[in-house]
Amino acid sequence: MSEQHQARKRFGQNFLSDPNIIRKIIDAIRPVEGERIVEIGPGLGAMTEPLMERLGHLHVVEIDRDLIARLKTTHPPERLTIHEGDALKFDFGSLAADGTPLRVVGNLPYNISTPILFHLADFAERVKDMTFMLQKEVVMRMVAEPGTEEYGRLSVMLQYRFNMGRLFDVPPGAFRPAPKVMSSIVRMVPRPVTECTAADYALLGKIVTAAFGQRRKTLRNTLRGWLDEADFAALALDPGLRGEKLSVAEFVRIADYLAAAGRGGAPA
Known part of the structure; x- marks a missing residue:
C-alpha cells in the first residue's frame, strides 16, 4: 500500500x-x-x-x-x-x-x-x-x-x-x-x-530581523532609527560591527535597552 x-x-x-x-x-x-x-x-x-x-x-x-x-x-x-x-x-x-x-x-x-x-x-x-x-x-x-x-x-x-x-x-x-x-x-x-529574560520578545524579534536584513551592512546602518551613536556608546557596542558578530545575549540587551527607554515601536 x-x-x-x-x-x-x-x-x-x-x-x-x-x-x-x-x-x-x-x-x-x-x-x-x-x-x-x-x-x-x-x-x-x-x-x-x-x-x-x-x-x-x-x-x-x-x-x-x-x-x-x-x-x-x-x-x-x-x-x-x-x-x-x-x-x-x-x-x-x-x-x-x-x-x-x-x-x-x-x-x-x-x-x-x-x-x-x-x-x-x-x-x-x-x-x-x-x-x-x-x-x-x-x-x-x-x-x-x-x-x-x-x-x-x-x-x-x-x-x-x-x-x-x-x-x-x-x-x-x-x-x-x-x-x-x-x-x-x-x-x-x-x-x-x-x-528567557527579554522584556519584550516581539521587540527582540524586530531588532534581530533588522540587524540581519542586509547582512553586509553594519549595525550603524541596519539599526539606524533604533539606535544612534549615543545609544551605541551607552550599550558599549561597536556600531561598525555586523549583526552576525553579536551574541544572543547582546541582542537581548539592545531590545531591553530600547524597551526601558519606551522606544519599542517602529524605528524613527
Whole structure:
C-alpha cells in the first residue's frame, strides 16, 4: 500500500525508508511508554509505527487526506490519535493542557521548515523537547555560533528559547523519493523560562530581523532609527560591527535597552 502513494511536491513529501536510519532516529528520541508525543507529518508511518510500539499511544498531525485515510485503516484510534490539518495552524498547546509535558518529533517538510519552527517556539513552555529531521543547511543555521556564515535570524531567535544540538546527518538515499540535499537530525530543548529574560520578545524579534536584513551592512546602518551613536556608546557596542558578530545575549540587551527607554515601536 505504501508504494501506491505518490509523494506530493506541494506538501514537501520525502518519505523515510531506510530501516537503519529509522532505528537510529527512534533510539535518539528514546520514547518511553506513557509519554505524550506528537509526530508532525507521519507520512507512510516509517517513524509512526516504531514510536507506537514503544509508547502505546501516539498523536500525529497530518494534512494529506490520502495519508490520513491510510493511517485510519492501519491503526486503531486507541493507539493513534490523528489531528487532521496544517501543522502551521495547529494548537500544540492543546495536547499539554492537562500539564503533561509534550514531546514533538517529525520529518518536517523542508518547504515550510522555518515558519513551523517559529510556530512551535510559541509552545515552548509546554514542551519537554523536540527532535526533528530537517535540511542540513537549515540545521546548521539553527545551531550556528556568532561570527559564522550560517549565523542569522533563525539562529538568534531559536537559541534564545532553546538549547539545541545537531545529532547526525541523514543521506538522500534514506528517502523515497530521494531529495537533492543532505538532511540532519536536530534536538531542541526549551530553556528554563527564568533564562528567557527579554522584556519584550516581539521587540527582540524586530531588532534581530533588522540587524540581519542586509547582512553586509553594519549595525550603524541596519539599526539606524533604533539606535544612534549615543545609544551605541551607552550599550558599549561597536556600531561598525555586523549583526552576525553579536551574541544572543547582546541582542537581548539592545531590545531591553530600547524597551526601558519606551522606544519599542517602529524605528524613527
